[in-house]
Amino acid sequence: MPKHRDKPRPRPPAPADDWALFLDVDGCLVDFADTPDGVSVPARLRATLEALATRLDGALALVSGRPLRGLDHLFAPMRLPTAAGLHGLERRSAHQVQAAPEPPPAFASVRDEARQLATRWPGTVVEDKGAALGLHWRGAPAAGDALRDFADAVLPRLPGYRLQHGNQVVELRPAEGDKGAAIDALLEEPPFRGRVPVFAGDDITDESGFAVVNRRGGLSVLVGDREPSAAHYRLRSPEAVRRWLAEGVAA
Ligand SMILES: [Mg+2]
Incomplete structure (x- = not known):
């Protein structure tokens, strides 16, 4: 595969009061482990997410490839009221719950x-x-x-x-649904509606989310150095993401 040159992307500004913040989990908030179960959530990250959710009047959602029950298990005892799992296929918010479809017989x-x-x-x-x-x-x-x-x-x-x-x-x-569609749907509901959408993620599945926030005038944040990407901003690592989010709490 041809090696893409890194596109210059600035660091995103510190989180602001009028943001609707959507966050991928693996490779974005937390570092990869050899297996999905091997991942751990730093206690400080839970505190940061809870404080940020309060600051944003609840407009903070995890948008992950993990199932919702897996997200709750990973972040326990924290449980955010809004989350999208299975790359947007399942969703819960104050206003709706969308379950994943039943798998086919095979x-x-x-x-x-x-x-x-x-x-x-x-x-x-x-x-x-x-x-x-x-x-x-x-x-x-x-x-x-x-x-x-x-x-x-x-x-x-x-x-x-x-x-x-x-x-x-x-x-x-x-085949149905993706992270972008989940973000789009959540942006139609309070407390997300009317806010500046911001989405951070590292993987190919996050590109649909970048496309949605770009179209809606928001901020797309690529984590790591995967190319190509539609993201406008970049953070180098999950640790850099955690520092960036912490700035939003200190502010
Ligand atoms: Mg990821």
């Missing part, structure tokens, strides 16, 4: 075959997210091709599904 057999394949590649993880299946190879980089090939091969057995490629993961997921 989902269980595909999952079992994936688990069988994973036993041949120690370090890989099959993540059953309910409606989606994540195949992770962060802990076994050599397994990437085998897991991608598997996902390509089984996709036709899951009608209405598509692949979501990410950072050392491929997911089989329902």
Whole structure:
């Protein structure tokens, strides 16, 4: 693949009172671990998010590829009233709850075959997210091709599904919905409505969110150095994101 030159992107300004803040989780708020379960949330981050949510009158939402129950588990005892999970497929807010669709009948057999394949590649993880299946190879980089090939091969057995490629993961997921659509929907409701939308994220799935906030005159913040990206601003790492958010609390 051709190596893209880094596009110059400034650091975003400190969080402001009139923002609607949407935050990806893995690779954005928290650092990656070898497995999704290995990730930990610094106690200070919880405090920062709670203080920011108060400052923004509740206009702060996590927008993640994890299922909502996984987000709540990860951030417990904190539980933000608004969140979008499964890349926007499921959502909860003060005004609505949108559940993920039921997976097709072949989902269980595909999952079992994936688990069988994973036993041949120690370090890989099959993540059953309910409606989606994540195949992770962060802990076994050599397994990437085998897991991608598997996902390509089984996709036709899951009608209405598509692949979501990410950072050392491929997911089989329902084709409908994305993070951008979830952000768009939340921006129609209080307390988000009428605010400047701001979205930070690191992965390809976050580009749909960048497109929405760019179109709505907001701020798009790429975390890390993935290229190409539609984001206008950049922070180098989850640690830089946490510092940036903390500025919004101190202000
Ligand atoms: Mg991410």
